[in-house]
Amino acid sequence: MEVQIRPFEIKDTQSILDIINYNILNSTALYDYKIRDYETQKTILEDKINKGFPVFVAECDGKLVGFGMYSEFRFREAYKYTVEHSVYVSPNEMGKGIGKMIMAQLIIQAKAQGLHTMIGVIDSENKSSITFHEQFGFKTVGIIKESGYKFDRWLDSVFMQLLLE
Numbered sequence: 001m002e003v004q005i006r007p008f009e010i011k012d013t014q015s016i017l018d019i020i021n022y023n024i025l026n027s028t029a030l031y032d033y034k035i036r037d038y039e040t041q042k043t044i045l046e047d048k049i050n051k052g053f054p055v056f057v058a059e060c061d062g063k064l065v066g067f068g069m070y071s072e073f074r075f076r077e078a079y080k081y082t083v084e085h086s087v088y089v090s091p092n093e094m095g096k097g098i099g100k101m102i103m104a105q106l107i108i109q110a111k112a113q114g115l116h117t118m119i120g121v122i123d124s125e126n127k128s129s130i131t132f133h134e135q136f137g138f139k140t141v142g143i144i145k146e147s148g149y150k151f152d153r154w155l156d157s158v159f160m161q162l163l164l165e
Contacts, residue, residue, distance in 0.1 A: 008055035
């Protein structure tokens, strides 16, 4: 299995949408309730690219198996060196190191863009994502109790941070 990490192309939108919608319906990785349509996802991706933020995809044997991106953490000017990222892998491809490859590329790109810190916001029940981030040096810097509500229960958000120096 040879995985290639490359920049997003518009042809990747449907595969990204499939991964996003799977997570909306089956996990607390996204706090959305309703699945997205193609145009909404395309607009989200194009907005990131147009603002100079990267979207990377992982491809194996011509099939998109994961993606990652980052964008503004908050919209005030003083936050311009801080980004919030997301990494998603197809459910059938988890545990194969694909997410690590995507995250490594995001960190390289963030450093190249002169950013100072990356933030991940993770549902506290997602222990594998917390461990994943720790492997890259992310530290838990805060927990917001009962900040989300999905699947008939309150969810806590874990804020993890990596300083890029």
